[in-house]
Amino acid sequence: MTSTAKQTLNPAADSKYQTILQQDDATQQAWLAEANALLAPLSASERVRWALQHLPLNPMLSSSFGIQAAVMLHLVTQQQPDIPVVLTDTGYLFPETYQFIDTLTEQLKLNLKVYSSPLSPAWQEARFGKLWQTAEGIKQYNQLNKVEPMQRALKELNVGTWFTGF
Template sequence: MSTQSAAARTFHHGADLDALNQRFKGSKPSEIMEFTIAEAQNPVVFTNFRPLAIAFLHLVTRAKPDIPVIWVDHGYNTPETYRHIEKVIKLLNLNLYTYSPKMSAAHYNAVHGGIPPLDTPEHDFFSRTVKLEPFNRAMEELKPDVWLNGIRHDQNAHRKGLDVFTKGNHGTIRVAPMFHLKEIDVEEYVYENDLPDNDVYFDPTKGEEHRECGLLLQK
C-alpha cells in the first residue's frame, strides 16, 4: 500500500465527506465508482449475495475486475443462495474472500439451540459470532481504506440517514455508489444487463428485511 500522507489521500477519516457528497449528489453510480476506484489505495467490496446484490457486484467489477470481494458465510444461507453464489463467482470471475465464523452453524445449533429470538442478548451474541467477528477479521487482515457497498437510502430508516460517502469502521470510508437509487432502478439494471438474481434469501442476523444487520452500526 502507498505511504501517502492523509492530506494527500482522498479517503481517510479527516476527509471532507460533506464536500464529496455534494459533488456527487446527482452523479451516476458508474461515475461514483470510477472516481472511487481511481482514488482508493486498497478498496474492498462486502456482499451477502442478497436479492439484487448482483447489480452492485456487476457495477464494481466492471470498474475493477480484481477487487477483493468479502463474503461472510455464516452457514445459514438457503440452498438457492449457495447455488446462486457459485453462478455469480463464475459469471463475474469474482476475487472472492470467504470468511466463516469460528463456530460452524451445526456447532452453534447444537450448543446454543439454534437462532435465538430477535432483540435479546442471545441474539446479539449470535450476530457477533456468525457475522460481526468474521467481518472484523476480514477488515483487519485486508486493511482497506475504502469499503464499497451496495446500500440504498430506501432500504430502512437507518440507511436513509446515511449518504454516498460516510465514515466506516476500521478507519475506512464507506462508499455506496447506488445510494440514491430506488429499488426499481436496481431491478431495471439487473434486467437490462441480463443478470441472475437470488430470490430465496435469508439473513439470520436480521430476521426482517427492514432491520439493520449490524455491520453498519459498528463504530
C-alpha cells in the same frame, strides 16, 4: 465522466480523502458536503471510478448475495475486476443463495473471499442453542457469524475502502 467532474477530480487531492476519518467532526461534515456536491451529477459507474481513484487503497466489496446484489457487484467489478468480494457465510443461507453465489462468481469472475465463524453452525447450536431465537441470543449470533468474520476480513485484507450495499 462529465467534463466538470474531470476538471474537479484531482489525483493530487487524494491525501485529503485518505485521512478524513482522522479529522474532527466539522472537517468531516465539510468533506461530506464537498463529496456529495462532486458526486451528485455523476452516474453510478462514475462514482465507483471516483472512489477507486480517490479513497484509501485496498478496496473491497462485501455482499450478502441477495437478489439485487448483482447490480453492485457488476458496477464495482467493471471498474476493478480483481477487487476482493467478501461474503460472511453464517452457514444458514438458503441453498438457492449458495447457487446464486456460484452463478455470480462464475459469470462476473468474482474474486470471492468467504469468511465464517470459527465455530460451525452445528457446534454453535451444541454450545449455545439456537441463538437467533431470543433477543439476548441474537447479539451473540451476530457477533459470532457476522461481526467477527467481517472484522477479520477487513484486517486480513488491510481494507482502506469498503463498498457495500444496504
